Amino acid sequence: MHNVFCMAPEVREAFTHVKEVESYRLEGRLDPRDIDVFWLRFERYFDDLYYPLSALYGDRDDALDKFGQLFGRMVEAYGQRPLDLKLLDLERQFTPQWFQRSQMVGYTCYTDRFAGTLQGVRDKLPYLEELGITYLHLMPLLEPREGPSDGGYAVKDYRKVRSDLGTLVDLIDLADDLRRRGISLCLDLVLNHVAREHEWAVRARAGEERYLHYFHTFPDRSLPDAYERTLPEIFPEEAPGNFTWVEGMAGEGRWVWTTFNAYQWDLNFTNPEVFLEIVELMFFLANLGVDVLRLDAAPFLWKRMGTDCQNQPEVFQLIQAFRAIVRIVAPGVIFKAEAIVPPDALVQYLGVKSTVEKQCELAYNNQRMVLLWSALATGHTTLFTHVMHRAPQLLIGCAPINYLRNHDDIGWAMTDEDLRAVGETPHLHRRFLNDFYSGRFEGSFACGDLFGVNASTGDARVTGSTASLAGLELALEQGDEAAIHRAIARILLLHGVTLGAGGIPLLHTGDELGLLNDPSYREDPLKANDSRWLNRPTMDWEKAERRHDRHTVEGRIFQGLVHQIRTRRRTSLLHGFALLQPMWTGNDHVLGYGRKRPEGTLLVFANFSGDDQAIEAEMTRWGGLEGELVNLLIPGARVPVDRGSLWIAPYEVMWLTTEEDRAPAEACCG
Ligand code: OTU
Numbered sequence: 001m002h003n004v005f006c007m008a009p010e011v012r013e014a015f016t017h018v019k020e021v022e023s024y025r026l027e028g029r030l031d032p033r034d035i036d037v038f039w040l041r042f043e044r045y046f047d048d049l050y051y052p053l054s055a056l057y058g059d060r061d062d063a064l065d066k067f068g069q070l071f072g073r074m075v076e077a078y079g080q081r082p083l084d085l086k087l088l089d090l091e092r093q094f095t096p097q098w099f100q101r102s103q104m105v106g107y108t109c110y111t112d113r114f115a116g117t118l119q120g121v122r123d124k125l126p127y128l129e130e131l132g133i134t135y136l137h138l139m140p141l142l143e144p145r146e147g148p149s150d151g152g153y154a155v156k157d158y159r160k161v162r163s164d165l166g167t168l169v170d171l172i173d174l175a176d177d178l179r180r181r182g183i184s185l186c187l188d189l190v191l192n193h194v195a196r197e198h199e200w201a202v203r204a205r206a207g208e209e210r211y212l213h214y215f216h217t218f219p220d221r222s223l224p225d226a227y228e229r230t231l232p233e234i235f236p237e238e239a240p241g242n243f244t245w246v247e248g249m250a251g252e253g254r255w256v257w258t259t260f261n262a263y264q265w266d267l268n269f270t271n272p273e274v275f276l277e278i279v280e281l282m283f284f285l286a287n288l289g290v291d292v293l294r295l296d297a298a299p300f301l302w303k304r305m306g307t308d309c310q311n312q313p314e315v316f317q318l319i320q321a322f323r324a325i326v327r328i329v330a331p332g333v334i335f336k337a338e339a340i341v342p343p344d345a346l347v348q349y350l351g352v353k354s355t356v357e358k359q360c361e362l363a364y365n366n367q368r369m370v371l372l373w374s375a376l377a378t379g380h381t382t383l384f385t386h387v388m389h390r391a392p393q394l395l396i397g398c399a400p401i402n403y404l405r406n407h408d409d410i411g412w413a414m415t416d417e418d419l420r421a422v423g424e425t426p427h428l429h430r431r432f433l434n435d436f437y438s439g440r441f442e443g444s445f446a447c448g449d450l451f452g453v454n455a456s457t458g459d460a461r462v463t464g465s466t467a468s469l470a471g472l473e474l475a476l477e478q479g480d481e482a483a484i485h486r487a488i489a490r491i492l493l494l495h496g497v498t499l500g501a502g503g504i505p506l507l508h509t510g511d512e513l514g515l516l517n518d519p520s521y522r523e524d525p526l527k528a529n530d531s532r533w534l535n536r537p538t539m540d541w542e543k544a545e546r547r548h549d550r551h552t553v554e555g556r557i558f559q560g561l562v563h564q565i566r567t568r569r570r571t572s573l574l575h576g577f578a579l580l581q582p583m584w585t586g587n588d589h590v591l592g593y594g595r596k597r598p599e600g601t602l603l604v605f606a607n608f609s610g611d612d613q614a615i616e617a618e619m620t621r622w623g624g625l626e627g628e629l630v631n632l633l634i635p636g637a638r639v640p641v642d643r644g645s646l647w648i649a650p651y652e653v654m655w656l657t658t659e660e661d662r663a664p665a666e667a668c669c670g
Contacts, residue, residue, distance in 0.1 A: 011047050018046075018071060025075050034086075038078055041328040048324035048358050052317035057272045066272045070279065070325070077283035078329045085289060088179070089332040099135075099184070099292075099334060099361060099504065100399050100576030102665055103569045106135035106186070106506035108406060110151075111165045113538045114509055118166035118174050125181060127544065131512055131558075132565035135504060136178060137186035137294065139407060141165050145195035145263060148526050151407060151536070153188070153296060154195035154264045158281050168288070175289030186292035186336060187285055191278050192300045193264040196246075196256075200277075201265050207250035213271045216257035216303065217249065224255050232308055234260055236454040238529045259300050259309075269301050269318055279325055286330040293326075294336045295319070295360065298349065311345045319349070320358045336362035336401065340408075342415055343367050343391055350398040357397045365400035365503065367391070370413055372404065372494055373462075374429075376470065377436040377446075379609040381591040382422045383414065388582035388593060390418070399576040400503035404494050405469075405511060407536050409451040409461040410437070427458070437462040437469055445471030445487065447517060451531045465535045467491060467514040472553070476516075484553065486610060488514070489651035492560045493606060496633070496653030499564045500604040502576040502595065507561075510537045513544060514557040567632050567655065572663045573602035581622065585615045590648060594622045600661030601625050602632075607648040614645035620656060629656050 019039070026035045053070075057063050081089075092098050107128055115121045121138070128136065140152025143160040152162070161171050178185050194201055204211035218224055224243040231242045243255045244262040257266040267274050285293060302314035319335070326333055337349035337360040346367070351359035371384040412433050416426040435441040437448040448464025467473065470490040475483035491514060498505045509515070521533030547558035568574050573595060583592035589609035595602045601623035607613045620629055620641075629639040632655040639656065640647040648654060 008047070011050050014050055015043070015046050018067070022068070022071050022075075025072060029075070030079050034078070037090075038075070038328070041331065045324040045327050048327075049321045052321040056270075056314060056317050056321070057275070060272065062272075066276065070276060073276065073280060073283070074325060074329050077280075077287060080283075081287050081330060082289075084179070085287065085330065085332060089330060092332040096397065097575075097577060100502070102572060102574035104134050104184075104399075104504045104576075105132050105499070105565055105568070106137060106401070106504050107131070107133040107509070108137040108139065108506060109509040109539070110139040110407075110536065111141050111162075113536065115539065117164070118161070118170040122174050122177050125177065125183070128183070129181065131507075131562060132569060133507075134182060135184045135186060135292070135506070137292075137506070140188045140190065141171070145197040148261070148263070149195065150261055150264060150530075151532075153190050154193070154261065155190050156195045156197045157199075159284060172288055179289060184291035185289065186294055187290045188294045188296050189278075189281060189285060190296045191267065191281075192297040193258070193260060193266045196263045196265050198265075205246060205249045210273070212250055214268055214274055214277075215265050216268050217246075217254040218243070219252075219254055221255065224257075227303070227305060227309070230306055230308055233454060234452075236452055236456075236459075257303070260297070266300065266303075269314070275318070275321075279322065282322065282326055282333075283329060286326060286333045290333065292334055292336050292362065294338055296338050298337045298339045298360075299341055299345070311339075311341055311348065316348055316355065316359060319360060320355060323358055323360070334362060335360040337364070339363060340366045340411065340413065342413060343387070347392055347395070350395050350400075352392075359398075361398045362401055362504065363398070364406075365402050366411075366413055368400070368501075369403055369405075370410060372497060373410060373437065373469065374412070374414065374433060375591065375608045376490060376494065377433055377444075380588050381585075381606075381608055382588055383418065383424065384591055385582050385584060386422050387414065387418050388580075401506050402498045402501050402503045403506040403508065404498060405464075405466045405508045405535055406506070407508070407532060409463045409532055411452070411461040430459075434460050434462060437464060439474075445474055445483070447473040449517075449531045449534055463531045463534045465515055465517050465537065466494065466508070466511045467557075468517040470494065472514050473516045476553070486651065488553065488556050488560070491557055492564070493608070493651040493653050495561055496564055496655075497591065497604065497606050499568045500574065500602075500606075500653060500655050502574065502578055502580070504576075505568075508535070509539060512558050512561050513540065513547060513554045515540060515543065564633065570665055571602070571632060571657075572665050573597055573600055573657060573661070578602075583619060583622065585619055587613050587615045589613045590615050592619060596623045597663070599663040600657060602661070603656040604653065605646070605648055605656065606653040607651060610650045612650060613648050615648070617641045617644050617646045620646060625656075625658055625661065627658050627660065629658055630662060631656055632662065 115124045142155050143157040143162050144152045145154045145156045175185050200211050200214045239261045244258040246256050247253045259266050299310035302312040303309040304312050339349045349360050349363045375381050375384050412430040419426040436444045437446045438450050439447050447468040448462050450460045451463040453460040471487035475487045515537045517534045518537040521527040527533045543554045546552040546554040549555040578595040578597045581594040585592040590613050591606040631639050
């Protein structure tokens with residue numbers, strides 16, 4: 001436990017100053033017990049916010065003044081926090097691993113495409129409960145700009161719900177309902193940029209000095225050109241370049257930094273006013289009852305000449321300060337980093353060494369997702385195993401989000417170094433994956449499309465639904481029963497590996513029913529140039545009706561998935577906190593890893609080929625497993641060990657342990 005007495009002298013001085021000067025703000029406004037809790041947390045996390053903030057803004061003349069403003073806002077937000085959320089804060093502080101439990105299973109959807117409105121989502125909660133969902137990420141739902149809005153990632157008003165979806169009251173009601181059911185709510189905080197129709201941007205454009213400093217703007221091309229030399233293109237097709245000329249802005253016009261689309265203006269975090277604005281939005285969302293804030297496009301928050309302007313050290317200072325501030329005011333709320341970056345950069349978002357627990361609790365495990373698709377296309381797992389060996393084995397206080405698909409594209413982000421280490425030629429492997437999943441490769445089972453084709457570099461990414469990429473679309477088209485069977489097996493294999501890992505597994509709308517690509521976006525001029533819409537399906541409730549019928553494709557996938565989820569929920573061996581040991585299984589088609597927890601050991605083996613495969617039965621003795629094995633996924637059946645070999649069926653995934661090690665979920669605390 002940190003306390004004021006072990007702080008560095010300058011921090012202690014600043015803290016004492018704040019406490020003396022600011023105490024009056026609390027008196028009479030809050031219950032004395034609340035004041036005690038506030039000061040306890042403030043003391044506990046003070047240096048986490050003080051150090052990064054002084055590094056970022058300490059040199060400014062108005063630093064102290066801004067710090068005072070920040071403090072005032074924290075007190076206000078804390079005072080406004082509803083009682084039930086304050087109680088939840090306390091509960092979660094005593095169970096800091098609440099989001100690491102094996103019961104955590106996520107689902108992501110667009111409110112309108114899933115159920116029309118927020119009220120509609122409430123009506124569908126029994127469906128999500130049937131699936132076993134305990135974490136719901138609703139895609140952007142705050143008021144976007146009109147016209148194209150990058151799927152809602154161009155927000156015009158952060159304090160309003162998109163009017164066709166409902167109202168703020170509906171959102172609060174939904175959050176309450178979710179909380180009663182034990183489902184956490186995740187919402188996006190789009191903090192790298194705002195829509196050019198957002199009030200700040202409008203006022204900047206009109207030349208208001210204060211708001212001009214909210215953005216990165218330039219009178220001519222000299223600086224933009226200098227930055228461009230090292231900047232990559234995020235959307236090379238629809239939004240080439242990183243700057244947009246805004247005619248008539250603040251006089252003649254200016255170049256505005258727009259990393260993504262021209263209508264998404266990057267915020268300038270060198271300005272503490274911007275920092276404060278975002279803090280306020282965090283409080284606002286937290287007090288509505290949001291549990292998880294998804295920090296959209298986190299890597300891009302800080303720009304530096306001569307770099308790719310991603311993952312700059314200041315990004316981590318910003319997150320650390322945000323983290324500490326929200327921990328003081330609303331510690332029940334956690335952060336999810338949306339950082340699709342190489343693994344070495346990613347771990348920083350989760351916190352490493354001295355910053356453990358000071359960054360985000362959650363981050364997308366893009367690497368694992370990409371490796372799964374790579375293994376499925378090639379039928380080989382060497383690359384996967386190699387990368388797993390290099391990844392950090394145990395991260396304290398945080399969890400990866402493991403997923404197969406989301407609303408974005410799949411970019412083949414394995415590093416050149418890793419590809420070379422396993423004998424692949426990096427650009428050829430990536431080209432193969434693009435060809436395979438866009439269906440261009442001879443003999444491919446996949447139906448998908450390309451996204452973000454960069455004509456000058458030849459780079460491209462892939463888009464498509466899990467089912468279509470795994471071969472279901474083609475198999476159905478051909479009416480080939482055996483191919484349908486294989487496609488379903490592939491889908492359940494991928495889910496089985498995702499659910500058979502720590503962290504939070506996250507399903508994407510329709511994956512539970514095997515929904516196929518949705519090409520209808522091509523008819524909609526607002527979406528036609530963004531192929532990511534191929535995998536943003538409208539929920540097919542008719543297909544959902546068939547989910548209990550095992551004779552249907554939907555029923556086979558849904559029931560198979562529910563079975564995996566229930567199995568996961570019943571064992572604490574899939575709690576996030578475990579020692580992970582990747583294994584070289586001796587059979588390149590079979591992925592293997594062990595998870596060791598105090599109460600027992602779990603082994604996962606997954607066959608990525610369409611044939612039976614064997615590995616040496618000895619492999620199953622890792623971690624001291626003794627005696628007869630059980631496969632949690634096929635209760636009661638004998639594990640097929642034959643003459644020293646363990647046999648794994650085509651595309652099968654096994655979760656092995658022993659009767660003794662099998663641990664009910666209650667065996668794990670927190
Ligand atoms: C995110 O993705 C969202 O998920 C996208 O849907 C948005 O378009 C985008 O931000 C802008 O708001 O480049 O291809 O490392 O990869 O922020 C997706 C993070 C993206 C980026 C990520 C971005």
